[in-house]
Amino acid sequence: MLAKRDTHGLWPLFAAFALSGGLSLYALALARANHSPVALWLANGALVGWLVQRPLVRAWPVLLASFVGIFAAKLYLDDPLLQCLLLGACNVLETAIVCHVIQRRFPNITPDTRFTDLARVGVLAALAASLLCSLAMMCILNWWTQMDVLMVANTLFRAHFVGMVLSGSTSLVIVTPYLWRAPLARIGILARDLGMLAAITAGVLVEPRVPLVFLVYPPLLWLVFRHRFVGMVIGVAIIALGVSLATTLGIGPFNLVVGVTPAFRAVMGQVFIGVTCLVALPVALALSEQDRLRKQMQESELRYRLLADNSGDLVMRIRANGDRMYVSPSVKDLLGWEVDQFQRPRPDLIHPDDRERIAAEVVRLRMHGGTTTATYRLQHKDGHYLWIEAFARLVPSPDGDGAMDIIYTGRDVTERVRIEQALMESQSQLRTVTDNIPAVIARIDMNERYTYVNRYVEHVSGEVPAEIIGRTVHEVRGNALYDRLKPYLERAYAGHTVMFEYETTYRGKPMHFQCHYVPDRDAQGKVRGVYALTNEITHIKNTERELLRIAHQDSLTGLANRRYFSERVPAFLKQAQQHDIAVLLALVDIDNFKTINDTYGHAVGDVVLAEVGQCLQKLIREGEIVARIGGDEFVVLCNDINNIKQAQAFVQSLWERLHMTIDTGVAQVTVSMSVGAAICMNELSADAVMKFADDALYKAKEAGRDTYRFLAHGFGDNDGNDGNSGNEQIKLRRVQ
Structure with a gap:
């Protein structure tokens, strides 16, 4: 019956039995051999990472196997039968509580999960479950009758709580591939760093004369910076196992305090393990969150590049022998070469340090197909090198000869690479500083x-x-x-x-x-x-403050970005409805912006976007929102317009004042705008308001650009539209 419930067979049940039973037997046997309380109880948390990925209604066979393992371990140590049953049930209940709380908050743990939130929920769940389990165990064992009941309760609670945090986070990392895949690619470096931490931990724990346990922090933090969650989890686990052995055996710096009981030594060890977690966990969470945001940004940039049409990037079609059947004219602006000069293969233009790597990427693409992305240096006709980010895909040749061609798209990312290099240098300096993060103990x-x-x-x-x-x-x-x-x-x-x-x-x-x-x-x-x-x-x-700023600001214009705008619009509309006022949303699009890029280059286009953004920033008033939501598309949102006539006057004024001639340093560029605006009453849907404004913008472009169109929604018969009926009436204000 159990085999039918588990789609993978019986091996998970045997694994759960062996894991829970083995860890329980280890902790209990070590404590009883040295006449000390259990310093670290790892059995309950060992299954958290495993079970949190599946509903508990389907995972009960694994929980039952875990219960049998703990029951067998305690029975092997000659504990009373009833006590074994009750304590085993308490331990399994603790695991189930933590898994249930995490599952309710995070049904699916994905690369997009915010690990700061996951860690907070997990720690709080472990805290509550450990407290309940400890109280239940005290009742079962009648420990409340002892004189040192508070010390016993404290030691028992800490053993379960710290053990749950350590073994639970370790098992979660093990069963979550994207948390450990990248670090394991550098297994040698990870093993070296773990060996260094283990050696230092062993050294400070066997030194009986001087308390040097704080020396484990620098190598632990180094592991966190180099290997993120994997380094933190394994590193803290090494320290925890060492500390638990030292306190249980009564050796090392925790034995320096004269006259204390084994229970108090266990408390000191548990406190130190908890502090170690507090030192490493915030750093690991902040770095992981930074990595997640950076990865999302990179994926967004890649999708945008693939969807961009008629860009000024270098585009080529390359045959198997290296001949370039097509080279886009943008090669002149990008690299200074004429198209005919770039038709033949030019591996000599690739930087010598990058040639072997790029050749290997081409061979891999030819052999396995699909796509590849590479960043390398390419020589300009003037002699200097540019950083090029290239995207290549292997596709059937349009010549119909059965050959496979490479479609290549490359863009200049020199400035971005310089920023990334500066960021890496800054991070290196930050690592040097934080290798000695102060942990003041008094x-x-x-x-x-x-x-x-x-x-x-x-x-x-x-x-x-x-x-x-x-x-x-x-x-x-x-x-x-x-x-x-x-x-x-x-x-x-x-x-x-x-x-x-x-x-x-x-x-x-x-x-x-x-x-x-x-x-x-x-x-x-x-x-x-x-x-x-x-x-x-x-x-x-x-x-945290810098990441929040980056997430809500457009780096080119300094305006708010689409994310910030999307977050603010619902509250903006709700406030307008509560005060029974209208909302005006205007979409501003630069006419023929692609022509500006193609004619003068992307650098000039960036100057134009920045100038338009500054102009819009000066035009808005306090309480209004202006944001850049696309390549050359801006949005203005305000709620202090009293009527349709005033709204139309505002839109017309906005359109007129956006006509400008911009001195880009290369040429004088005259810019015109198409504006689509909508004024709405009692509209709570941000998508609906955007749809009205987008319809107006479409009308403006359809009319030949360099104009504006205006829509009114929700004003009833007073908006003057005789052609509509019902509660939603819309009028198009056309500029003649």
Whole structure:
């Protein structure tokens, strides 16, 4: 019956049984052999990545196999039968809760999924499920009768929560191919970096005299920058396994605190593992989000290139022997060569460093067909090199001889490559800086005095730890910052774990921090101080703001882009309906813009677009929206037009003032516009308003361009259209 429920056979059930049982047996046997609590419970999260990709109603056989594995492990260790059944059920329920919450929010995890949101939902789900599971286990085992119940609950909860986060994220990465495919292409580099992290982790954990565990952060962050999620997940897993072994066996720096119980050592290890996740996860999420946005931008550019008609790009049809049967005239503007000079094969024009790579791409295309895209350097007739982005497709020859020709399209991307190189250089500098991301670790006693501060504080504030120890938080941080920190300190002294963010200025530089206050408890569970773990996240905040700006602004004109316009229009229309006012939308299209590009080149065309954008920006008023939504198409949206007559006057004024002669430095270009406008009342559909304006623009172009057309919608009989009836009446205002 189970085999019929699982389309892949019985192997997933055996795998779930072995995985859950093996991890459970490892954790329980290690803890009992050393008479310490379980430091890291990985069994529950190991199936999250597997099960979150399928509905739970179809995954119950795997959950049942996992339950049997945990039950068998505990039974093997001679636990009571009823206890084995109940605890196994609790663990399976914890896994099911996390999977269900993630599935409700993210039914399908795709390359377009925002991993920041996925991580937030996963962590919150793990937090809630671990808490419920821990409480249930305490009831089953009667642990509430023990004197150190809070320590036991704390250790049990942390073991499940940290283990769920680590094993759940690891399994999700393993079963999501697009998260690990690219890093595994560099398996040697990944193995080297992981080996370095493992060696450093082993070194700092076997050193029994000096607490050097913070030294694992630089190689971990290096893994995150080089290998993204794969580096973070495997790196944190290595550190977590090492820390859990060290705390369980009672060796290494976590054994430096004299007189603590094995349970308290497990808590210290769990806190360190949690801090490690907090250091690496925000960086990995920000970099992955940046990669996702960059990939979307590249895919959008490629689709636009393929759909562009009659562009000024270099277009060629190339035979198998290399002869160019067709070369577009744009080769003159692009590379300075005449068409007949470019007809024969010219591999000598390819930069020597790129020739072998491009030759291999051509051979691959000839052998396997399909398409290929390559960026390489091509020599201009003047002698300098241009970066060319080429798109090639293998197609049957139109000559009908059965041969296969290559259709080649190339465009100058020199400026873009320079920007990308500058960006790569900037990112390299950023990596150098963030290799030493500050993680300030301090301990504050019950009198609010620092008893320990690590040396990373020198990189943040310039203060020396010896000058801080013995002073109060108020004395070190000053009045303003202390007033913000005091409420969180009071909550930590009351026994609560507190996480918060704050912004302050050090040495004249504003900085943003994420702080984690953890109560320091003695063997009886009484709070005797606070551990403060502070990470600088200034660069992450700056990156988020920059990405938001790039996503909503057109880089050429400085105007809003189509995405920003599409996001604002629904709220704009809703506000207009609430206040019972009209909305005017005008589409502005540059007449014969392709002719300008073909005649003067794309650089002149870019100057024209920028000038038109600046002119439109000057014409609009506060509260109105102007955006570039296409190659040479702009849109103006306003809601302060009171009537049709005023709207028509505004459109006519807009059209008249957009007539201009632009000095491009190459030639004086006279520009005219076609404008299509629509004024609407009580219209909530952005698509409908755009359709009305687009119809008006079509009429303007149909009338010979250099004119405008105007539509009114939703004004009833008052708009003067006798030829329509009903509630939706439209009138065309024609310019004579």
